[in-house]
């Protein structure tokens with residue numbers, strides 16, 4: 001059966017963060033930061049391996065990271081790293097069944113215990129911490 | 145003894161109806177290439193549900209509307225559809241709750257469209273069946289000489305919430321993994337796997353964990369939680385899935 005026949009929303013639906021609460025925003029940010037960090041990881045290996053081409057190549061590469069563009073990319077990497085780590089701890093604990101509530105008899109209107117305030121606070125905290133870390137990084141890099 | 149009389153009070157007059165525009169997605173995949181929306185003006189009262197409004201259209205304005213329903217009381221799981229963009233049971237959603245002059249109804253995503261608002265559940269039912277949704281054990285309460293399998297109230301609490309599932313498919317229709325992965329087992333079946341594993345009468349844990357420990361199984365869930373937010377029966381599939389994964393990760397035995 002093709003995707004159209006199954007009426008799937010596809011990547012557009014998967015990546016839409018405007019529905020189903022902050023948890024869906026965290027889901028999207030987690031995927032994006034994961035991809036971003038993977039790209040950074042590959043770029044970082046390419047960057048550091050320039051030392052094999054001698055001191056001049058290495059200095060040229062270092063100079064690139066000292067430009068405004070280089071600073072902005074590094075600040076983004078800091079933000080991605082912090083968000084992915086803090087939210088990752090929340091998700092990992094959740095995946096083990098920790099902090100997702102206890103099964104029981106729910107009364108109407110049902111409030112799913114897994115979508116609890118602890119998780120929401122953890123998501124907002126990861127976003128705020130990532131923003132603070134980015135600002136600190138920018139202050140250090142541009143304050144030189 | 146004095147004869148008892150029953151007084152039937154005069155029915156109070158029904159307030160005048162207000163009108164809402166019901167925008168229905170019409171699509172027959174066998175004959176048409178894309179869906180089109182048709183608007184109908186429908187009267188409603190404070191008790192009118194979206195299903196009542198659709199049935200009003202079907203009865204009075206367009207008999208050809210394809211809609212599936214049965215119990216009209218959130219029990220059979222037949223009438224799930226997207227109502228103003230969010231999946232819900234049409235029989236369990238009142239027009240006034242929506243606070244909107246235009247109500248758009250569309251078939252749920254992640255299910256093949258049969259016609260108009262009706263989607264096919266074959267795949268969901270087959271994944272449900274795949275996880276063995278029944279108590280597995282050698283002996284049985286109906287074997288002569290076997291006693292009842294007693295459970296304490298606390299043991300029942302562990303799974304009772306998950307046994308409320310009516311197989312409406314709303315959870316599968318909002319799952320971001322199901323939006324792209326046609327082979328993912330889905331929140332409905334995973335929550336049911338937990339329901340049976342958590343049942344102290346069941347001995348099929350090993351079998352079921354093997355079934356869901358698959359490349360398109362439980363590991364594809366990233367705990368977005370949308371399934372739990374739309375579930376009309378308070379099943380909380382996201383919780384069931386994470387507790388289930390706890391068994392595979394060694395957090396619980």
Ligand code: SF4
Pocket residue numbers: 308309310311312313314315316331332335371374375376377378379380381
């Ligand atoms: S878990 Fe909830 S949303 Fe999913 S099929 Fe069962 S009742 Fe419907």
Ligand code: FES
Pocket residue numbers: 212213214215216217218219220221222223224233234235236
């Ligand atoms: S008609 Fe049965 S759930 Fe709506």
